[in-house]
Amino acid sequence: MPRPTSSPPHVHFFFPFFFYIPRLVFLCSLSQVAESQIQDQKLQVLLQLRKSWHNPSSLDHWVPSNSSFHCTWPEVTCQDGLITELNLVNLNINYSIPPFICDLKNLTKLDLSYNNIPGEFPTVLYNCSKLVYLDLSQNYFKGPIPSDIDQMADLQVLILSATSFSFDVPASIARLQRLRILHLNQSEYNGTYPEEIFGLSNLEELSLAYNGKFVPTRLPRNFTALKKLRFFSMPQTNLFGRIPEMVSDMEALECLNLGANPLTGKIPGSIFALRNLNQLYVYETNVSGSIPQAVTATKLNVIHLSYNNLTGNIPEDFGKLKNLSCFNLQNNQLSGGIPEGIGHLPALSDVRLSNNNLSGTIPPDFGKFSPLRRFEVAFNNLTGALPEQLCHGGTLFGLDVSYNSLSGELPESLGNCSTLSVAMLNNNGFTGNVPGGFWMLRNLTALYLSVNGLSGELPEELSPTFTRIEMSNNKFSGKIPTTVSSWRNLVVFDASNNLLSGMVPTELTELPSLTTLLLSQNELSGILPMDIVSWKSLTTLNLSHNKISGPIPSKIGLLPVLTQLDLSDNQLSGLIPPEIGQLNVNRLNLSSNCLSGPIPAKLENTAYDTSFLNNPGLCASNSFMRLNVCNSKSHRSSKTDRTLIMILTIAAVMVIVLLVLLMIRTSRKNRDWFDSTPKVTSFQRLNFTEWNILSGLEELNVIGSGGSGKVYRIIVNPSGDAVAVKRISNNRKSDEKLEKQFVAEVEILGKIKHLHIIKLLCCISCENSKLLVYEYMENSSLDHWLHKKKRLSPVSGVANNMILDWPRRMQIALGAAKGLCYMHNDCSTPIIHRDVKSSNILLDSEFNAKIADFGLARMLAKPGEAVSMTGVAGSFGYLAPEYARTTRVNEKIDVIASGWFS
Template structure:
């Protein structure tokens, strides 16, 4: 026998090899079984979420494993991570998700998941990362949350969690990142959180309803903490001196709190600190600095009440790239050392009392991106090299005392987007390249001493030029037609000459045109139909002559017109009376003849002064009354008789011509055979409607067309007709609005929803015929400046008392409840507002204007829209940010209507700094009595409690978080209680009726707008 066969090693080797092969095959089979099981869990998960389209690729496939799906991460063939963010998931988390035994990370950021905290995840034994932020979770965080013992990251931001933050969170010893900000917590937070020694990030931000508290002394023991954020947390007292013990800290945000005392010098001893926020606090006193803070990269002390000079030591912070000290009371000069910092990118020093010259080295040693020093007392020239690095994006120096020429380097600054240089003393020409800077969108030069001619070309992205109160001269170039994207052009109070070129009327996006106080002459262009977006036109104080173009009266959205102090002559075109003008001035011209009847309004009593040839039929117009002059000589009378005879003959001829043209016009409106579709039994014909489409029957107009009141039979029955047309083939938007109205109103019937009688359609025009509402719309009764005399003859000065307002609220709520709950497919209106609530002869409310409405497949479903549509002041905040809509956006808008009914204010009053919903919330937050907010015209001792409850209901409905708003069912329940006489008698004899108990099951608070801090009215 050979030595090979007799070796024990080789004998064992022959025995082991089959065993290894067998074990490997078993391992492969086990791995395959695990993968099959996990794939089945994923497919079941998708099915439980009703097969969202975002997971359409979750299908079985022989060619690839589920580990290749983008939402899935596997290790060693088993799922360890699920990244399910932004998938529009609308259903709760099922318990079988924990059948993924190796799942360590679950990310569900930004979905629509409802319900309470998902305790089913307790059964995921290896979970270390959980992100549930930006969903609709509500209720308390459970006291048993510490059962998730392996958690290292817990992110619960922007939900509707309420009550206390439980101490059990502090029993998660491995936590490194904890974000529990921006929810509905209304109790306390446990100081034990600051004993989590492994924490690296801690954010409790924007939980303003938590009980007031001081920063606990023990928070400085967090030695590993890099990120600490507690803005708007009702923190009071001082910042602890021992903050310097937190040697790893890089980001500190304590903004929007009522903190007091000085900023401790120890903050600036933090060697690793890269970001400091103490915005909008009540901190006062000086800021002692330690030069050791050489690692500071961001300093943000904005919006405080800081005084004194900017510390010179800031000029030694070599890593500083962001310096924000705006909105304080700082004085003195800007330290020269700051301008030489090599990393500096963002400088914001606006709204202070700074003086002296701007150091000339800004931009020379660092790539500046933003440079803002507006609203100070700075003097001297603008630094020449602000754009030296080629990155300058925003420049704001307005409202200072700067002078000299604008730096030529700005003409080569291709990165510049916004330049606000107004209200200084700059002189000379504008650098030529500045007009053409390819990224420039806004150039504001007003209030300087600049000179030169207007450029022939502009940056293609420029939307706003303001150059008033300068010394620009010359003609407006004919190439102005190439300024296609311009929305605002203000060149008033300059030395411009020549005519208003026809090419200027070709700018379709132009909204504001101000050319007053120049030396313009000649006649105005007659063809101005391209100005579809123009709202303001001011050509006053020039030398313009000739007639006023009649087509000015056809501009669809023009609200301000000033042609005063010119040499205009002839009649005032009657078409101008069709405009909804809030400002009109035609004074100091050579106009003659009678003022059009629709302009004989007290609102325009000073609009026609110093036109000797003008007259009015009413004496209050402050000009001559027509036909009141003294008798002329007999020769003049004879001449007048002859003129009248000739005029009479011409009138006969004109009647014939007008009849022919009118028939042609009607044929133009309906250049194909009209088709009538009825939805009710009718007592009129198609011809009754078409023959009533006359200007004297117009009772309103909107973005889609005019509305007519037409008498359809000898009995005097009237209908309201909305004519949808843009004088050309209907565009896609108008077609969709017409289709939505017909689809919805043609298939539903309810007492409190406007009745669509029929529709008439052809290629270029479409008519919607409704039941006529005698008392017009709610907004005309609530808001005096819009109030009109109803055709029914009700007195113009009649007050809409509280019983009628409550009746209207109840009727509108019933209509919306029906749409949301009783239709075969739920309907969301998307444009609920007081002008879309119509009133019949008995002041019963009917919801109208369904052009933006949408049907939902299921109640509570969120539908994504391609664009935000609706009305300012009524838009729910989540709609503006996400374009996803469900029934809660109607609840928000209806809440605004309730606030209008109770306060008498408008939803977006131009005299207020904020919209009505935010104003009402601020009124409550400031501790003011609700009774002070109520409309004085309607409240008295007998109804103030009832009105207050409806006001509070409006607050509930306008909650920022959709999940905290009531449903229309709950809203209707409250309003029924308010309007029930028996209930009111009972509650007066027993206790005050309050809206809060009726909504207890929804866990609403009296003031539920939790993230008001990030919302502004002009966001929408």
């Protein structure tokens, strides 16, 4: 049987291949067409998106080109030709998110942060089924987070920070079981957050920070169940109670921030046992006690325990934290020395230990082994020299060692520290010359050298970056150089109480930015420059206690913003230029000179009755100025003397009669209280009766008076408890305004209660008078301490150990700010004070600030809504310019007023 003939092998191979080529080509072309259509569809979605946002200029490059060109746009990320990410950050988008954005079916990440998008939470994003990353922070969203947000079940990252979302944080967020990162900080939540959040076992980052309207709560017991949590941030969220010891169970924790909360108790030692912890923030709480001595958190690089009540020594173990970069323990009550080992840490860049009770010397190796950027140890009891190598790393920009007892010469190396921006070396015992290079540091803007024993002369040249030099109470000598005209950007120059000599150079008057010039208590002589027209910004000029002679330059009176002028204790002569009367100064002193002639008529005011003393040649037209009366004879005839005696006798009799009548009237007024039944409206639990108050309305108890009446300090019980009573009479037609103020103050203070707002105890009404009874504030007003209380050191004669030191000033400012914040933001109806000033900030025995005097307050109809008034109310000098111009009332007029405390 014959065998079949077989085909050649190559025929079997090529025939099928050539048979399928046309089909393959056809299918490929179909695929390319489909892919092109898909790309065109995605491009059209992006173009439509841009159009719906009204074509912002930041997206001008979104224009059609080839089908896949959009994948190269910086805001778009593609994978295999499919759009997976939109990063639309800070593009000035002002319109809502359109629903067709979810036509991008493969979108996994959407970042719209730092825009101006309005409206409620965009539930249209529920249709983006593959979305795992959503960032809507820094926008204008408002209203609640929807309770069905758990429809976005695949979310792993949810960032809603710095928006206006309000109400409670919904429990449904805790059903997003895949969440790794959850940021809900800095919004307007006025309820609380669900404890179920702490059951999200996959969480690596959780931030609820800066939600000051959260209901006060303790840290939930289950928060330590978050075993994967690396970042935990809840500062300023009204947490109270203790930090639990079981925090050590959170083994993965790298950053813990619980600052600015009313936490109490000790810092648990277990925190410092967390091996992965690298950042610890427990600042501005009420934790107390000593810092745990055993520190084993080997990765710790940030310690921020400032503004607490910590006591004891700084643990030596801190010197073992090789990763430590930020070391902040300022504003505590720590004592002892600074451990030597801290100066050896290789990564240390930020040291803040100010406002403690630390003693001993500063370890000399600070800066030698690490690139320091900030070094602040002010307000301690440190002694010895300043470390030589603080700027060894070439990165130091902030140095504050003020208010210590440091001594010796300033290190020469600081004169080569080109990065230094602010150097505060004041109130120590430094001696010798200032290193020459200091004056030419190209980044230095402010140099504080006051209250030391430094010597030498002023520099011929000064770096143009300098804006402030304070060098008072030293031993600087020599003349003010004529090259001072090159100090063009100087704003404040204080060289008072030194040994400077020579004339005040004309070149000093050429500094256009100068606002404060203090050269008192030197040995300056000669006449003053006559041409000072460049001092357009000068507000304070003090040349007192020198040997300056000649006339007062008339052009001083033309300085447009000068408010304080002191030329006392010199040898000035001649007339007081009439132009001086044109100044609106709140402090004027020309006493103890050789001036003569009449004082300008506009200065004949009791506000200046001590401004011209010890100038025998000066006279005034009125005797109340404590000067000779102009055109009077030095020797009067006996007839004139008799006439004067007769006039004075008649005047004395009239005064006595008036005093008797006044006493009778006062007695009758006080009796009127007892002749009628007073009505008492109490707002607090009282430990006194109305008769305790009424019986104390005597002149010897008066502690102040103002436009609304007198204020009394009255002891109300045998324990010595005192109250302050404001008395408002309504027996004159002109007192209709006072009646309105009384009603306003009672209406407001009767409703609000806050730690930093004066407490109204009760009001007492009778036929002819009304009384407002307040808690008594032992330290009077802020105005009293700023303007009337002398605080000179018995040693140096300067404000060295001021009662109102900077920490206390900060305490007062924060207290006033918290009171205003409560009025503006936390009251159901916002309250505008309209007369915020230093005399209306009262201080208790601990110098805690409380806002008082609500007689001009105004309630807004809606938060943030401005209201027009029929007239302007308030105190001159504290009024917001736009309020005086438009009479529109909103929260801003209180804010700008508080910024003008002086």
